[in-house]
Amino acid sequence: MKRIVNASLAPGDLPLIVGDALATISPVIRSAGINNPEAEARLLISVALEWSLEQVWLRAEAPICRNDQERIIKVLRRRLAHEPFAYISGKQEFWSLEYLVGKGCLIPRPDSECLIEAALEILPPCNVSTSVLDLGTGSGCLLLSLLSECPALWGVGVDISSKALEYAERNAAKFSLSDRALFIRSDWGSCLNFRFDLVLCNPPYVEAGEVSALMPEVAHYEPAVALSGGRDGLDCYRLLAHRLPDLLTTDGKVCLEIGLGQVSSVKHIFSESGLQQYSEKKDLSGVVRCLVFAL
Numbered sequence: 001m002k003r004i005v006n007a008s009l010a011p012g013d014l015p016l017i018v019g020d021a022l023a024t025i026s027p028v029i030r031s032a033g034i035n036n037p038e039a040e041a042r043l044l045i046s047v048a049l050e051w052s053l054e055q056v057w058l059r060a061e062a063p064i065c066r067n068d069q070e071r072i073i074k075v076l077r078r079r080l081a082h083e084p085f086a087y088i089s090g091k092q093e094f095w096s097l098e099y100l101v102g103k104g105c106l107i108p109r110p111d112s113e114c115l116i117e118a119a120l121e122i123l124p125p126c127n128v129s130t131s132v133l134d135l136g137t138g139s140g141c142l143l144l145s146l147l148s149e150c151p152a153l154w155g156v157g158v159d160i161s162s163k164a165l166e167y168a169e170r171n172a173a174k175f176s177l178s179d180r181a182l183f184i185r186s187d188w189g190s191c192l193n194f195r196f197d198l199v200l201c202n203p204p205y206v207e208a209g210e211v212s213a214l215m216p217e218v219a220h221y222e223p224a225v226a227l228s229g230g231r232d233g234l235d236c237y238r239l240l241a242h243r244l245p246d247l248l249t250t251d252g253k254v255c256l257e258i259g260l261g262q263v264s265s266v267k268h269i270f271s272e273s274g275l276q277q278y279s280e281k282k283d284l285s286g287v288v289r290c291l292v293f294a295l
Contacts, residue, residue, distance in 0.1 A: 044079055136158070138167075
């Protein structure tokens with residue numbers, strides 16, 4: 001067991017059936033300070049063997065060949081280094097869709113689904129053609145999830161990261177949405193000369209000095225440019241407040257994700273640019289996570 005903790009596990013060190021492998025791996029994961037080690041162990045086996053979690057539960061007596069042992073050990077070492085499972089597996093579920101993700105692309109969070117909920121509440125009927133802009137699109141999860149709900153929608157996703165845009169384009173192709181989604185490399189839409197009916201945006205809002213204190217899965221692996229919002233976490237909101245009036249139609253709306261405790265500050269910043277709060281949406285924890293603004 002000590003050899004495993006030291007990340008020097010050899011294939012022969014693992015038991016030869018799934019149930020015993022789970023029992024061996026769980027305490028190793030716990031010793032690395034990772035929460036829910038039993039669930040993590042099952043997920044690890046699932047990813048390594050390309051099984052569903054149900055198969056992991058049901059096939060506890062299944063033998064593990066040497067090649068599979070090597071795959072399990074490879075995934076275990078990556079997880080012990082606190083690499084996010086989404087990067088290890090290359091995918092993350094969002095809005096019941098399985099998105100392709102990897103290094104250089106922010107991992108979609110369940111709390112961001114409240115932006116989709118807010119957007120669906122204010123959009124016109126789904127048979128009305130409506131334009132959508134997703135600023136800082138990352139994996140494309142906000143734009144593509146919304147397009148998947150309404151066949152009359154079309155949109156543009158913008159990101160400064162070419163790597164993130166690669167994932168967004170692959171996800172659009174995966175979901176057969178490439179004909180309604182265009183992705184552009186730009187700094188917050190500075191190259192655009194068009195007004196949209198709806199803007200979605202999940203900007204970086206973590207204070208720069210707090211990024212290193214985030215979970216290692218976030219601080220050490222996810223792109224800092226998608227996390228850090230400057231000294232007070234509000235830099236991108238100031239920029240957006242200045243730019244958004246030129247990107248919205250007369251009746252356009254903005255669905256904007258915010259961080260904990262930022263409601264008052266963001267409302268003040270946007271009001272100075274003539275953008276008034278239209279509504280708000282809480283996340284899964286009951287915290288206001290989305291503010292909707294209108295001109």
